[in-house]
Amino acid sequence: MSVILELRGRVIKGGRAEGEALVSSQPISFYGGVDPDTGIIKEKGHELEGKSIAGKVLVFPHGKGSTVGSYIIYRLKKKGVAPNAIINQRCEPIVAVGAIISDIPTVDCVDTSKFKSGDWIKIEGDKIIVERR
């Protein structure tokens, strides 16, 4: 039986998307921290090291690192290995700009500790629907 949780956040980049959640309690640096051609997290010691963000709903507290990270998100999208959507606790400019130029639905002002990797997440505007099996 699936549990359904419904949350509301703040829209950074509007749209509809769904996918399996990949959740990190640590911030993510796209520049240097994610392989732009494969979507695999490569930051040494990161809790998601070795995991692919491609096609996922990527949940993490906020971005970090160089502003070049926005262009890395754009490249992930062009290569077809970007996340389907992003959920942040508090979005910052690197992720916001990256999501906008890459058309990746993004919502913030959400308690990201409520999510678990493997949840099925649907995003519609500011609405987030979580199914947990």
Add this chain to the structure above:
Amino acid sequence: MYLSKEEERMLVGELGYAAQKAMEILVALGKIYDAEKLVPITSAHISGVSYANVGEDGLEFLEELASDGRVLVQTTLNPAGMDLDKWSLMGIDREFAENQLRVIDVYRRMGVKITCTCTPYLVGNEPRMGDHIAWSESSAVVYANSVIGAKTNRESGISALAAAITGRTPFYGLHLKENRQPTVEVRVPQPNGEFEFACLGMIVGRLVGDGIPLFRGILHAEPDELKALGAALASVGGVPMFHVDGITPEAGEYVDRSMERLTVTESDIKSVKEEYASEVDPDLIFLGCPHLSLMELKRIASFLAGKNVRKKLWLCCSKSVKLEADKLGITQVIEAAGGTVVCDTCPIVAPVKDLGVTAVATNSAKGAWYSRNLNNLCVRLLSTEECLREATK
């Protein structure tokens, strides 16, 4: 966030693709920083020009924007990875040069002035006091806020471009008077020349992080000296603005406030040099970080007149300053001595390692900091005169 009718139209795409993307970016930033509205700007300055930083992905995005995007206000461009005309003399390879010229071309199509300098205020992009502007390039931001009294946040290349395309920027941060107040008072001895101002900036940048210092004890300061001070404060720290009691335009409003106080001594200033005292002999000596003014070039020329430069000496400035120097015969004096006036670029954004450079000397605290931390070079920080003596030794 409140949006006007025209801003709403941009956001829904009625005014084209680029205006829509740009407006989406500004609205998102406005939300993140709790801006209540957007404000019109009179000027923009864009960083993110070197192909080494923009890359193929950045270029593809810029191409998309240029499909129908045009800047609405005076907009200038930061240095590129090479001299746009004399790249081959610099030793830049053809592939890098062609890619760099594609980046320049896409900005040109959007109506950006191809100034390729970190000193837009020396090449005609001169906002007035109180103007809202959107500048990236940390040394230009700190100069605009502190010395000119125009108002800008520390924008990224993309957010400054978005502001230029829409003619607006989110109203938060340094656009609000209450965020322009000093956070710490710094008592200092009078520094002497650009070099000591730069060293002072390095010390205070480290101490105050992204705070706003109010300097006391500086009785006189040339614009070039304030340029050197600001560049160091903004790169070593994250300082967006500073005040100098009796000198900068907004300092007077705050001189009677009590606040946290720091003291910097002459020996503190002298000690900065010791941190950047690489044993390795420099194979490149550069002046002009930020880009040299005409006055600075003139002084360098009078030192070099009749001497022989024996090492690679780059004097970096904008093309428009070089043109003035050409007219006054300054460039000719420098070149006759064996120095090179390099335009449109600097050793921070040019691929200097590919040019065989491993060790540098400079009078710039910002240049020293980035040469070490970004480009992994051995660095000597010397006064302007010591740099020139080293080059002609």
